[in-house]
Amino acid sequence: MYQNYNDQQLLEFVQENNEEALEIIYKKYEPLIHTLAKRFFPYCKNAGLELNDLVQEGMLGLTNAISHYQQTKDTSFYTFAKTCIERKLISLVVSTKRLKHRILNESVSFDFIDSEGNENNLENILFDETQNPELLVFTSEQNRFIMQKIKEELTDLEAQVFELKYHNFNYKEIATLLDKSPKTIDNAIQRVKNKVRKIIQEEKEG
Secondary structure, eight states: OOTTSOHHHHHHHHHTTOHHHHHHHHHHHHHHHHHHHHHHGGGTGGGTOOHHHHHHHHHHHHHHHHHHOOTTSSSOHHHHHHHHHHHHHHHHHHHHHHHHTTOOOOSOOSEEEOTTSOEEEHHHHHHOOSSOOOOOOOOHHHHHHHHHHHHHHSOHHHHHHHHHHHTTOOHHHHHHHHTOOHHHHHHHHHHHHHHHHHHHHHHHHO
């Protein structure tokens, strides 16, 4: 009965606790989840994960999309759902990479030990400057505040690129994971750099 309805209509039925409409949405987006899971799988398969683990994570992303989608926004449900699914998969890949390199401190910090065992900071990772920038001295509370402020300033794509670049994925890997051209990723990183520099500078001066 509900197969001929579009996403908006199905979501309205879901809000009325219609189980059939909900099942149709899951089946409709299952191919997308499998496609994205296969793209992300090579980056975490050596950590003992199976493809089905990524599929399940993608399903959680779809569940989040169904719960939080706002039809008043100028974004289709497909675009919103794809972003939510990718975010869950990025989190899984990032946590896998963190485990692989045995980074013990999993809290967000601007100064930390990178995967090679060297001292590093956010500016080094994002800006790739030859000279050592001034070390940032922020408290943990300031770190969390700044990170939240950065994420609020980024678009969905920039936020995904930021998360992956922050955890040492290179341009090619990010482009592959997000199915974007290297040029698109480079442009996104340049925008992120400018926004991060501005926010950090404001925090220093404040």
